[in-house]
Amino acid sequence: MTLIKIDHQSWIDGIKKAKAAYRVFGPVKEKKDHEFKLLDEDRMPDLDCQNTRMSPKAIIYPQSQIMFNYSLDESKDDCRIMKEVENVSSPQAIIGIRPCDALAFPIVRRNFDTPEYQDTYWVKAYEATTFVGLACSSACGTCFCTSAGTGPFGEEGLDVLMVADGDGFYANPLTEKGRAFVKTAGWTGKADSNAAEKIEQMKTAAEASVTSSVATDRLHDKTILELYNAPFWEQDAFACINCGTCTYICPTCWCFDVQDEISGKSGVRMRNWDSCMSPLFTLHASGHNPRPQKHERLRQRFMHKLKYYVDKYDNGIQCVGCGRCIRLCPVNIDIRSICNKMNNFDANACVCKVTSA
């Protein structure tokens, strides 16, 4: 590992240099909250924030994205022929992405980049992106990354991990892409010999600041039907208003809808983020709906993240512990309580209780 030290001036210079070669995204304060934005020439990322309100998933996977365009003009030879709209493929970098949000991309990749089909839009944008992460020095009360497959200094999904040190940073390039970015930024300062030890101490302190957690160790051992038929869903869904907040702000929610829109004689086929909370999500044209009740939709979301994904990929849960859904849910549905309930659920004990009562 070659640790690099970036002092304040070379940080500013480096971001400027990077902008010549990459489209650079970073967190900036918009009104009251921080959001990831494409940084124009003069704007620096504002890393003095706990995390952004929206996850950075939209940089790779925009909420609305045009996939094809076409003409409906009968006099044209290409009338009704779909033409692919090119997606991002020039280099871009996300600066200051947190380890939790970074882990979301390899998770989501399992869905978009499969052995059989590659979602060209997502894959091209992902491959064009360099993830320059910033380790978290302290956690929010709603963070539970350390029990969701990463941590405040987690490296999976990142090309560079930066650690704030005074008004500068240490940077650890983790991949080829990361080394290329660091080179472009001109960050060459060698970190002093005790840096690794110092970082290790900061990491320990940061991990200790994560005070909440989820238990996931027993999710895999239960059958889908045991959890699906568990008695708690209806009660836990009572408060749910079936809005799309949790799904839209989630870095690992990937579902989308495909829509055609026309204007005059030209049209587009586009995709928009969709939400399993909406009854429309599964409504058949016949009027039949496999998930007509709100608790069935809430169950789908948690079963997807905490059981279906677990079974399908054998690679942890489809959640990175960023805590956004807990912070932003209008009715305080808390994934931590639900996950623990699922993990601790004992179908047999439940049957016993019912029969003995």
Next chain:
Amino acid sequence: MQNPYLPYPVRIDEIITETEDKSLKTFKFVFLNPGDEEKFAYESGQFGELSIPGLGEIPIGIASSPMEKGFIKFTVFKTGKVTSYLHAMREGDIMGVRGPLGHPFPWKTLEGKNIVIIGGGFAFTTLRSSIVSILDPANRSKFKDIHVIYGARTPGMLLYKEELKAWAARDDIHMNITVDGTNDPDWKYLKGFVPTITGEKAPPGAEDTYAIICGPPVMIKFTQPVLDKLGYSHDNIIMSLENRMKCGIGICGRCNIGKDFVCKDGPVFTLSQLNAMPKEY
């Protein structure tokens, strides 16, 4: 990298109104670009996304057989926005088709076996494809006895009427064509619901006998106990499901039943598989 959402452009070559109420039409498509037909190499039981620019896409089972060359066929029930528009389109119109999608019926497993094909209403399209494939001289010897039980409400609601007649005249397939009821004095086939006819005409369950069922939920609900009674193992009962779909390739996330996607992991499942899945279809 191949864009999996890009449809092949096709021209509507022929439109056949199948049923007396005109709610079902068969669309025969030819590919506009040479080479696309080979790329669309499919097996019976798979489906395609019919793509109408300006309207959207709908997943429809492929009704033609891979043994039929030069075109692909889909029989479409008029129900939603896209299907209603499609029903109003004309021969010569240009649209798109994406596929083939999903898994076919398990033809490797079915080789050397008896097959009972049970269909009801308009869910006979991929079954038609299967029958045409099985009866092709190149394939017929690969299978043992073939039984078909196909029912509709009335004679006028049966699909592929001419083909049904031709198959009923053959001696290498046991056709049981039935209607719920009819006053037609010339009706020479059966009367009765599909589950009842299945109880009377289907061979008993055996290790080398497989049932393929496609039909409306109510037909499936009442046919299943009949097959149980006949001694069919749930591994030998093969079904094809439908759910609302968009991408058709297991990515957009809406058609899942448990951890499986109807589009990519299905639409064909055995009853044993379905028994271990939530009833979200």
Next chain:
Amino acid sequence: MTDYTDKIKEIAKRLLAEGKVDIVIGFRKGTLPMMNQPHVAASAESADELIWDSSCGLNLANYLTDKKGKIGIIAKGCDSRNIVTHVIENKIQRDQLYIIGVPCTGMIDHHKIKAMFDQEVRNVDESGDQITISGDGFSKTVSKQELLAENCAVCTHRNPVIYDELAGDLVTEQTNVDPYASVKTVEALSADEKWRYFEDLIAPCIRCYACRNACPLCYCPTCFVDESRPQWVGKSQDTVDIRTFHLLRAYHCAGRCTDCGACERACPMGIKIREFTKKLNKDCLELYGWEAGLSIDQRPPLDTYKNNDPQDFIK
């Protein structure tokens, strides 16, 4: 208001024990400060979870739509007005309900409070009319009046308008407030300025529909934005579609909105959605002398016709 909690629990348990109701709908403590959760209690054990404080701002009438059986429901002033609206609009029957009225002194604004501090708010404690907000290395005590949600600060119907039993003594209604001050500011803008004002207002919208789904008025089986045959509104992030949603939803609430503020409280992006509905409330008051949900015996002005209805909008 925290002292209502014991009384609420006692009433709920009594109603359940006596079989007067099958369930009681109220709030329980949330896992985050200022985030209490709507809760349904069907047993004494579950009724023990019921609480009351100044973070019970969601509108519980939203949970009544088309419900069957006998229901006990906790209702502050605005909830009670939406219960009235629900009864008028046939979404619930009055005799199904046992309304436990809660005289309200206003709810605090979690968006505003979070925005007051750079650090994360970890605790919010309430004692009388003082609210203590604390987090890592900070603690601040503020008078509740300064932290009220905007709708609560200008509320003139704090007492429930309909109830079967009260959980506390009636409070004095506010009279020295101008509920429509913010509307007047917008009304004074030029057309272009208004346009920019509203464009800016809804710019952060992600179309999660939390505002609609938290609103007791928005009970349409299929909302116009979700209708596909015909499809009135596109589903993308196109500003025309987002604007259409907000404007039409507001109009659909005209003469029905009680300014409960549930939409704003629910919005994850902190959008001031009441800027739309408030204007229509003001118009209804000025044109018809109407405020929604005050009486079970009066039809709303937009579904009745009177000879002397104002007609000067017909040009």
